[in-house]
Amino acid sequence: MIDSQNCVTMVAPAKVNLFLHITGRQPDGYHLLQSLFAFTETGDEITVAHSDRKGVSMNLGGAYASRLHALGAGGEKNLVVKAVHKMAKVFAKEPNLSIKLVKNLPVEAGIGGGSSDAAAVLLALRDLWQLDVALPDLIPLAQQLGADVPACLYQSAVWVEGIGEQLEPFKVPWQAYIVLVNPGVSVPTPEIFAEYKAQDTVFDMPVFDKAALCASPARLQGHSQNSLQRAAASRAPVIAEVLELLSVQPGAHTVRMSGSGATCFALFEDKEAAALCLSAIQNLQPGWWAMADRLV
Numbered sequence: 001m002i003d004s005q006n007c008v009t010m011v012a013p014a015k016v017n018l019f020l021h022i023t024g025r026q027p028d029g030y031h032l033l034q035s036l037f038a039f040t041e042t043g044d045e046i047t048v049a050h051s052d053r054k055g056v057s058m059n060l061g062g063a064y065a066s067r068l069h070a071l072g073a074g075g076e077k078n079l080v081v082k083a084v085h086k087m088a089k090v091f092a093k094e095p096n097l098s099i100k101l102v103k104n105l106p107v108e109a110g111i112g113g114g115s116s117d118a119a120a121v122l123l124a125l126r127d128l129w130q131l132d133v134a135l136p137d138l139i140p141l142a143q144q145l146g147a148d149v150p151a152c153l154y155q156s157a158v159w160v161e162g163i164g165e166q167l168e169p170f171k172v173p174w175q176a177y178i179v180l181v182n183p184g185v186s187v188p189t190p191e192i193f194a195e196y197k198a199q200d201t202v203f204d205m206p207v208f209d210k211a212a213l214c215a216s217p218a219r220l221q222g223h224s225q226n227s228l229q230r231a232a233a234s235r236a237p238v239i240a241e242v243l244e245l246l247s248v249q250p251g252a253h254t255v256r257m258s259g260s261g262a263t264c265f266a267l268f269e270d271k272e273a274a275a276l277c278l279s280a281i282q283n284l285q286p287g288w289w290a291m292a293d294r295l296v
């Protein structure tokens with residue numbers, strides 16, 4: 001949303017890995033992935049505005065603002081601020097900006113939090129500074145901010161390979177509603193990859209026929225997985241409880257963990273079933289975070 005070019009607001013949606021396979025490991029330790037990223041419609045909100053003051057000022061709001069402060073990521077260390085400085089440098093702009101981040105999504109949760117926020121701020125600055133730059137041209141810059149940031153630029157389904165830099169927008173031939181549930185444990189991504197490595201898991205065979213794998217939710221559920229799920233559940237056993245609870249909800253057809261966890265999701269064909277699942281989870285586990293949305 002653009003307001004006379006003084007201020008731009010963008011949603012930074014939750015990123016959901018509909019599946020996540022690990023097909024190898026690079027000499028630098030990064031893992032080679034195959035994954036289908038999808039996104040929710042709602043999520044965090046970022047507003048960037050021109051400021052009379054020099055530098056970047058960051059204002060945090062939302063349910064998870066305090067968690068970011070506790071992690072020391074409430075200011076200069078936040079990926080959003082790093083993204084602003086990189087973007088300003090590449091496009092020779094003075095970053096005199098005030099930024100408001102409404103952090104609605106849980107942090108260190110496997111749903112792209114910081115990566116989606118960083119991608120959204122790049123898109124917002126492109127509008128605010130009226131830069132004539134195509135989305136794929138932002139990928140090298142996004143990559144320097146984190147492996148998932150390039151994919152998060154798309155904010156709609158994208159097939160991801162490499163360590164996250166090989167991207168192909170993907171048309172999923174079915175619609176889904178989603179319920180996301182986080183049991184309130186944070187699991188830092190590097191720790192889960194380290195655990196995966198320690199478990200000496202056999203790498204996944206590469207998927208060659210993307211269209212066949214994604215032809216229906218049943219095929220996706222039956223022929224793919226989240227290969228980080230075992231490592232994450234051994235660090236945070238409550239993940240198994242979340243998956244169990246989601247899998248008994250009426251109408252849930254695909255249930256798994258997203259990213260490196262601990263957020264898990266269930267997909268539904270209809271909106272009402274997703275809404276019923278959300279209220280069931282909220283009643284049974286009021287301390288857990290949950291949201292329902294449409295998947296894009």
Ligand code: C5P
Nearest residue numbers: 029030031146147148163164189190193
């Ligand atoms: O790039 P980003 O900072 O988001 O990645 C966090 C950590 O996750 C990396 O330090 C690495 O340990 C692990 N990772 C990986 N392979 C990937 C992406 C991330 O091993 N493809």
